[in-house]
Structure formats: C-alpha cells, structure tokens
Amino acid sequence: MSSRLPLLRQELSISVGPRLADGQPSWTLHDPVRNLFFQLDWPSFEMLNRWGLHEPQALLAQVNRDTTLQLEAGDLERLQAFLANQQLLQPALGAAAELAAMRDRQRGSWYEWLLHNYLFFRIPLLKPDRWLGRLTPQLTFLFSPLFLWLTLAAGVFGLAGAYREWDRFTATLMDTLSWQGALLYGCAVTFAKICHEFGHALTAKRYGCRVPAMGIAFLVMWPVAYTDTNEVWKLPRREQRLAVAGAGIATELMIAAWATLAWVWLPDGAPKQLAFLLSTTTWISTVVINASPFMRFDGYFLLSDYLGMPNLHNRAFALARWDLRERLFALGDPVPEPFPPRLQKGLILFAWMVWIYRLVVFLGIAALVYHFFIKAVGILLFMVEISWFVALPVWRELQAWRTRWSVLRHSRRAKRSAVVFLFLAGLFLIPWPNRVLSSGLLQPSQRLALYAPGNAVLEALPVKNGQQVAAGMPLLRLSTPELALREGETSAHQDALAWQSAAAGLDTASRKDWQVLHDQLVYANAESATVDSDLQRYRPVAPNAGVLVDIDPDLRPGDWLKGQEYLGSLITPGRWQVVTYIDEEAVRRIAKGDRALFIADGMSGPVVHLSVSSIDRDASRTLGEPELAATFGGDVLVREKAGALYPEHAVYRVLLVADAELPPTNPEWRGHVAIAGQWEAPALRFLRTAASVAWREAGF
Numbered sequence: 001m002s003s004r005l006p007l008l009r010q011e012l013s014i015s016v017g018p019r020l021a022d023g024q025p026s027w028t029l030h031d032p033v034r035n036l037f038f039q040l041d042w043p044s045f046e047m048l049n050r051w052g053l054h055e056p057q058a059l060l061a062q063v064n065r066d067t068t069l070q071l072e073a074g075d076l077e078r079l080q081a082f083l084a085n086q087q088l089l090q091p092a093l094g095a096a097a098e099l100a101a102m103r104d105r106q107r108g109s110w111y112e113w114l115l116h117n118y119l120f121f122r123i124p125l126l127k128p129d130r131w132l133g134r135l136t137p138q139l140t141f142l143f144s145p146l147f148l149w150l151t152l153a154a155g156v157f158g159l160a161g162a163y164r165e166w167d168r169f170t171a172t173l174m175d176t177l178s179w180q181g182a183l184l185y186g187c188a189v190t191f192a193k194i195c196h197e198f199g200h201a202l203t204a205k206r207y208g209c210r211v212p213a214m215g216i217a218f219l220v221m222w223p224v225a226y227t228d229t230n231e232v233w234k235l236p237r238r239e240q241r242l243a244v245a246g247a248g249i250a251t252e253l254m255i256a257a258w259a260t261l262a263w264v265w266l267p268d269g270a271p272k273q274l275a276f277l278l279s280t281t282t283w284i285s286t287v288v289i290n291a292s293p294f295m296r297f298d299g300y301f302l303l304s305d306y307l308g309m310p311n312l313h314n315r316a317f318a319l320a321r322w323d324l325r326e327r328l329f330a331l332g333d334p335v336p337e338p339f340p341p342r343l344q345k346g347l348i349l350f351a352w353m354v355w356i357y358r359l360v361v362f363l364g365i366a367a368l369v370y371h372f373f374i375k376a377v378g379i380l381l382f383m384v385e386i387s388w389f390v391a392l393p394v395w396r397e398l399q400a401w402r403t404r405w406s407v408l409r410h411s412r413r414a415k416r417s418a419v420v421f422l423f424l425a426g427l428f429l430i431p432w433p434n435r436v437l438s439s440g441l442l443q444p445s446q447r448l449a450l451y452a453p454g455n456a457v458l459e460a461l462p463v464k465n466g467q468q469v470a471a472g473m474p475l476l477r478l479s480t481p482e483l484a485l486r487e488g489e490t491s492a493h494q495d496a497l498a499w500q501s502a503a504a505g506l507d508t509a510s511r512k513d514w515q516v517l518h519d520q521l522v523y524a525n526a527e528s529a530t531v532d533s534d535l536q537r538y539r540p541v542a543p544n545a546g547v548l549v550d551i552d553p554d555l556r557p558g559d560w561l562k563g564q565e566y567l568g569s570l571i572t573p574g575r576w577q578v579v580t581y582i583d584e585e586a587v588r589r590i591a592k593g594d595r596a597l598f599i600a601d602g603m604s605g606p607v608v609h610l611s612v613s614s615i616d617r618d619a620s621r622t623l624g625e626p627e628l629a630a631t632f633g634g635d636v637l638v639r640e641k642a643g644a645l646y647p648e649h650a651v652y653r654v655l656l657v658a659d660a661e662l663p664p665t666n667p668e669w670r671g672h673v674a675i676a677g678q679w680e681a682p683a684l685r686f687l688r689t690a691a692s693v694a695w696r697e698a699g700f
Contacts, residue, residue: 004054005080007090014040014048018238020308028233031088035212037233038086039310043069044079122226125215132205139202151254158260158279165264169276188277189285192252196290197227199251203244204229238305245301249290256282293350294357307343313354319344320351321397330413331404359389431679436590439635440580440656440673441625442598442608446544446572447667452561453537455480465551466665469542469570476567478538546572547664569667576658578610579625580673581636581651585689587615589677596656600671610656612675619650627670634670 009031017026017039027045029038040048046063053059060071083089141147162169201211209231217226232244259278266272293299296313304312318336325331339347362385401408408414460477463469542548551568561567578598582590596610623645628634637648656673 003056005051005056005059006084008048008051008083009088009090012088014045015234016236017233018236018241018308029088030234031086035228035230036086037230038088039233043071043075047071047076047079122217123215124213124228127212128201128214129205129211132201132211136202136205140206142202143206151257154261155253155257158257158262158264161264162260162279169263184273184277185281188274188281192255192278192282192285193225195251195255196248197225199247200227200229200244203247204232207232207235207240207244209234209244238308241305242302245298245305248298249286252282252286252290256286292357294354295361313351316347316351316354320348321400323348324397325401328414328417329401329404329408329411331407331411355389359385362389428683429681431681431684433679434589434677436582436586436675436677438580438582438586438673438675439628439633439670440578440598441627441668441670442576442578442600442606442658443668444571444576444664445574445657446546448543448546448570449667450476450540450567450569452478452563452565452567453480454563455482456538456561456563457481458555458557458559458561460557461551461555463548465553465568466547466549468547469545471542471544473542475540475542475548475570478561480538542570544572546570549664550667571664571667573664574661576608576662577613578608578656578658578673579628580654580656581620581623581628581647582615582654582675584619584650584652585685586677587652587654589680590615590654590675591678594675594677596673596675598656598658598671598673600669605669605671606662608662609659610673611659612654613657614655616653618652620647620653623647623651624653627668 011032013030013032015028015030017028020026020041024042025045026042027040029040029048030036031038043063046067046069047059050059050062053062056073056076060073060076063069063071197214201214204211204227209229211227211229211231213228215226217224229244232241235241235244256279259275259282262275263272263279266275290297291299293303293312300312304310309315315337319339322333322336325333335344363382367382456478457480458476459479462474462477469475548568548570550566555567578596590612592612592615594612596612598606598608598610600606600608623629623636623638626632626645628636629638629645630636631638631640636651638645639648640646654675656675
C-alpha cells in the first residue's frame with residue numbers, strides 16, 4: 001500500500017441507504033457523471049468517511065478507535081482497488097495511458113463490442129424529467145386508495161364477465177389470429193408498453209427521483225421500451241424502490257382490468273375489439289415477460305429488492321460456478337459470499353434457471369427470424385447465440401480449470417468426474433438401438449368396402465355380421481323406387497316393341513315399319529341392360545370368398561339409406577398389412593425386413609408383429625389415409641386443399657405385413673407403430689440434421 005491515499009473525485013456523493021439483509025446499515029455512493037450507484041457496507045462507509053486523512057495507517061487507526069470495527073490493511077486495499085476499477089478516483093498525473101488501457105479493456109475487441117451490442121443496446125429518445133415534474137401532481141389520483149379499489153372491482157367484475165362469456169372470448173381470440181390481427185396486437189402492445197414505462201417514470205418522480213431518459217432497448221434485435229430510473233437507488237426505503245420497480249406491471253394490470261370490464265359491457269364494434277386487444281395483450285405480456293426474474297426486467301428488480309441483493313444475477317452466477325466446481329472437483333474453495341443454506345441452494349437453482357431461460361428465449365427469437373424473415377440471418381443468430389451462451393462460458397470455465405490443473409490432477413473427485421464425463425460422452429458417440437415411432441393403419445390385404453347408392457332402401461340382409469361368404473353370393477339387397485319404376489317401364493316397353501316387331505311380318509301394312517320397330521327394340525334392350533347394370537349396384541355380390549364384417553347392428557329392412565353411407569366390408573382371408581408414413585429423417589434408419597410392432601388404439605385392439613415390406617422412394621404428395629392425419633388423431637401434419645390432404649413436411653409411405661393371419665373382426669384398426677431401425681449414434685444424427693439444414697439453406 002502506498003504511503004498516501006489517492007484523491008476521490010469531488011462530484012461523488014453519499015446518501016443513506018436501506019439496511020442490508022444481515023441487519024447492518026448501508027449507504028449509496030452516487031456517480032453523477034455516469035448516473036451510476038454503488039451500495040456501500042458499514043466498513044466501506046467508515047473508511048470513505050475518513051478518506052480525507054490521506055494516511056492509510058491513520059485512517060485504519062481512527063476507524064478501529066472510534067467504532068467497534070477492527071479493520072486491517074487488506075480491507076483498505078480491497079476498497080481502494082474497487083474505487084480504482086470503477087473510476088471513482090481522481091486520475092494521477094501521467095495516468096492517461098493507464099486510463100486508455102482501462103477503456104480498451106472495458107470496450108474489448110471489435111467483435112466483443114459487436115456481440116454485446118447485438119445482444120442488448122439502448123437508444124434514448126426522450127428527456128422527460130422536466131415535463132414529468134409538471135405532470136405528476138395532476139395524476140396523483142392514480143395513486144389514491146379509491147382508484148386502487150375501483151380498479152380491483154373492475155378487474156373482478158371483468159374477469160367474472162369474461163368467464164361467463166368464455167366461449168365468445170376464445171372465439172374472438174381465434175378470429176384475431178391473422179396478419180391483420182397481428183398488426184392490431186402490435187399496436188396494442190406498443191400502447192401498453194408506453195403506459196408501462198410511464199408508470200415507472202411517474203412513480204419514480206413521485207418519490208423525488210430524476211428520470212433522465214426514456215427510449216427503446218433492443219434485446220437480440222427485439223425492441224422493448226425502457227426508462228432510466230437508476231436514481232431509485234437513492235431511496236432509503238425498500239418499499240419505495242419496490243413501488244417503482246412494480247409500477248410498470250401495476251400499470252398494465254390496471255389497463256387489463258378496465259379493458260376486460262369494457263369488453264364485457266361495450267356493444268359489438270370497434271371499441272369492444274380494442275378493449276379485447278388491450279385486455280389480452282396486457283394480461284399475457286405482464287405475466288410472461290415483465291414479471292419474469294430471469295431477464296433484467298421488472299420481475300428481476302422486484303426480486304432483487306425483495307431479497308436485498310443488488311446485482312442478483314452476477315452474484316447467483318458466481319455462486320453457481322463455485323458450486324459446480326465443488327461438486328466436480330471438491331477443491332475446498334471458500335464460498336464467494338456466505339448465505340444461509342436454504343438461500344444458497346435457491347440462488348444456485350435460480351442461476352441455472354436463468355441460464356436455461358435465456359438460452360431458450362434467444363434461440364426462440366433466432367427461430368422466429370429463421371422461419372418468418374431471413375433464414376440465413378436466423379442461422380447466423382443461432383450460431384452466435386450458441387457461441388455466446390454455451391461455447392464461450394464453457395471455454396472460460398475450462399480456462400479457469402486449467403489454471404487449477406496442479407490441484408485437479410490430484411483430486412479423487414476430479415478423477416471420478418472425468419470417468420463420468422467419458423461415460424456420458426461415450427453414450428453420445430456410441431451407436432444405440434432406436435425405434436422409429438409413428439401412427440399406422442392396420443387393414444387386410446384385400447378389402448371391399450360397401451357403400452349405399454343414392455335414394456336406396458334396404459330390402460334384406462342375407463348375410464349376418466362376421467359370416468363366411470362364397471364367391472358370387474349376394475351380400476345385400478337394396479332398392480330404389482326410381483330404379484324400380486325405370487325397370488318396370490323399360491320391361492313393358494321392351495315387351496311391347498318385341499310383340500310389335502314380331503307381328504309386323506304378318507301384316508302387309510306394318511311390314512314397312514319393321515325396321516323402325518327393330519331399331520327401337522335394340523334401343524330398349526340397351527336401356528334394359530343399363531337398368532340391370534344399375535340394379536347390380538343395389539344388389540352387390542361377393543367377388544371372392546371372404547367374411548362380411550362391420551355391419552351396423554341397427555340396420556333393418558325398410559330403412560332408407562343416405563348416399564355413400566358405409567354399410568360394411570368384405571374381408572378376404574390372408575395376411576394383414578399396416579400403412580404408415582415416416583418423415584425424412586427417420587426413413588433413413590429403416591430398411592426392408594426390419595421388425596416392427598403394431599399396437600391398436602383402445603383396450604380391445606390387437607397387438608401385431610410386423611416386418612417392413614416396402615418403402616416408397618419418393619415423398620408422398622398427398623395423404624391417402626385420412627385417419628393418419630393429425631387433424632383426425634394421427635401423427636402426420638397436413639393442410640387441406642380442395643378436399644385433399646397435403647403433408648406439411650416430407651413423409652414417405654411405408655408398408656408393413658403381419659407375420660401371422662388375423663381373425664377378420666374389424667375392417668381396419670388405427671394405432672401406433674414401432675419399427676426397430678438401424679443402430680445410430682446420437683452425435684451422428686445431430687451432425688447430419690445440422691448439415692442438412694445448412695446444405696438446404698445454402699441453396700444446394
């Protein structure tokens with residue numbers, strides 16, 4: 001330590017702060033140039049309060065004499081290092097080079113600056129402090145107990161009304177799921193977020209804090225509004241800081257309460273639609289986004305102030321890294337900060353939740369950019385975020401382990417951790433047996449489905465459900481009055497023309513009309529053949545031997561049938577087959593002859609052993625089995641167009657045959673298919689998927 005203490009910057013100020021979690025008092029050091037605030041504990045305050053002594057030994061001696069503290073030279077050295085790192089000391093003569101080096105270290109390299117500003121940067125737009133001072137006294141009613149109780153009542157009545165009309169509420173929500181609805185939602189969110197930020201600003205101004213700036217912040221290129229309320233750290237009471245931090249959420253909840261009540265009471269029209277948009281956006285965005293403590297939004301500051309832990313994220317991260325090293329290597333390092341055991345476990349869990357949450361959110365934003373905007377940019381964002389949030393932290397942690405190599409190489413816990421790591425890596429690199437799962441349709445190899453023609457009446461059911469039939473045996477007997485009338489008219493006309501044609505040869509006067517009568521008779525015979533052909537549709541016969549199944553037990557002779565009404569199926573004895581559709585990634589892992597298992601839906605369905613019979617070489621353009629579509633309970637995502645079902649992704653039709661014959665009890669069964677595919681390492685599958693995406697997006 002030098003013989004004299006460096007000088008503090010003259011514009012710094014210290015104010016009384018709240019008590020810390022351990023009960024000791026705290027003070028707040030304000031840097032007005034950068035509008036930054038630093039929390040000081042009791043020892044730091046006592047040393048800064050005597051900084052004017054200039055002599056380190058005199059300062060420590062006076063603190064130890066005048067207070068119950070017993071400080072050492074190391075305490076003063078740590079405080080001096082903190083002040084120097086935060087640029088709170090007056091620069092010494094000739095320190096320009098040192099300050100420039102410090103600035104370069106803070107800025108980092110150009111790519112570090114680009115990554116940091118790509119992930120988060122701010123654009124101030126307003127300096128609202130002056131007109132907020134004029135506006136705040138006129139809006140004091142918003143903070144009154146009466147307005148609070150009225151808002152609570154509005155929220156209760158609004159939610160009760162929305163619950164009573166829930167079907168209408170959800171139907172309105174579905175009607176807004178369009179590009180026009182998305183634009184309206186964007187306008188509603190913008191209005192709600194502006195009100196959100198004004199809630200912070202007005203509350204901070206009400207407590208006497210300065211609000212120097214409001215603007216837009218970009219989080220992974222996603223715009224969010226922000227308000228600079230750093231001066232709330234000057235407030236000595238925790239309740240006041242909590243009020244400022246929670247003012248934005250409270251503002252949106254107030255908007256949601258009144259908007260929900262307005263939706264219930266207003267008549268149909270534009271105002272009711274606007275109330276619905278404000279209600280849904282504020283309820284959802286407040287709970288999902290602003291109340292989350294995993295990003296540096298309102299929920300984070302509320303939790304930080306509630307726990308009395310500034311810099312909550314960084315302190316939790318340091319604790320989680322220490323816990324990881326102790327679990328892996330048992331180094332015996334001291335805890336970065338001492339906490340009660342329960343709070344320590346909670347902070348470690350919280351740190352891991354923050355890491356996972358941020359990774360998911362940022363990757364989700366990259367996925368949105370990939371699917372809805374520029375795909376190449378989406379892939380670039382994905383790579384950047386994987387590098388920033390996964391690769392870079394892992395690399396830094398490995399570097400920290402490298403500095404401790406002399407200790408790690410002798411740690412038994414480290415050796416056990418290495419064995420576990422190698423085992424897990426082996427699981428990722430070694431081929432594993434895998435199953436290809438999909439939905440399938442079990443059906444006989446030959447099946448004749450019977451459907452009723454139009455305007456048909458059931459005359460008789462000569463075959464019972466499940467009865468064996470021989471080839472040529474009638475299956476059903478139907479009739480229709482229109483066809484019966486045609487048959488009678490055609491038969492009578494045919495008989496009359498046949499008699500007239502035969503009698504024409506006996507009468508000289510009629511002989512000249514014989515050729516005309518003969519032609520009419522030929523036409524009548526053709527008409528009779530047409531009627532007989534139509535009658536075959538009403539009296540189907542078995543083309544081959546089989547079993548008639550799936551007849552409606554409620555059918556009775558004399559019942560009228562709808563056109564194309566399903567009546568039953570004729571199943572030919574033999575092996576059954578399963579039709580399924582496999583996506584492009586999974587079809588690579590199966591081949592002809594692979595074993596499979598089919599489990600029918602329902603409690604009474606069969607379980608069938610199968611083998612792969614054929615795999616289509618080209619992807620199916622349409623789905624021939626509607627039962628396998630996701631809209632009907634299957635697994636294949638489809639879209640409907642002109643009555644046809646088109647798969648959303650490339651799928652291949654796979655046919656599997658049963659190992660043994662099945663009793664013909666049902667014409668078809670839908671169920672789940674599990675195919676024993678080829679063994680494959682998870683790492684290979686991941687690399688192939690990544691390479692295929694890169695190859696596709698590169699335009700090859």
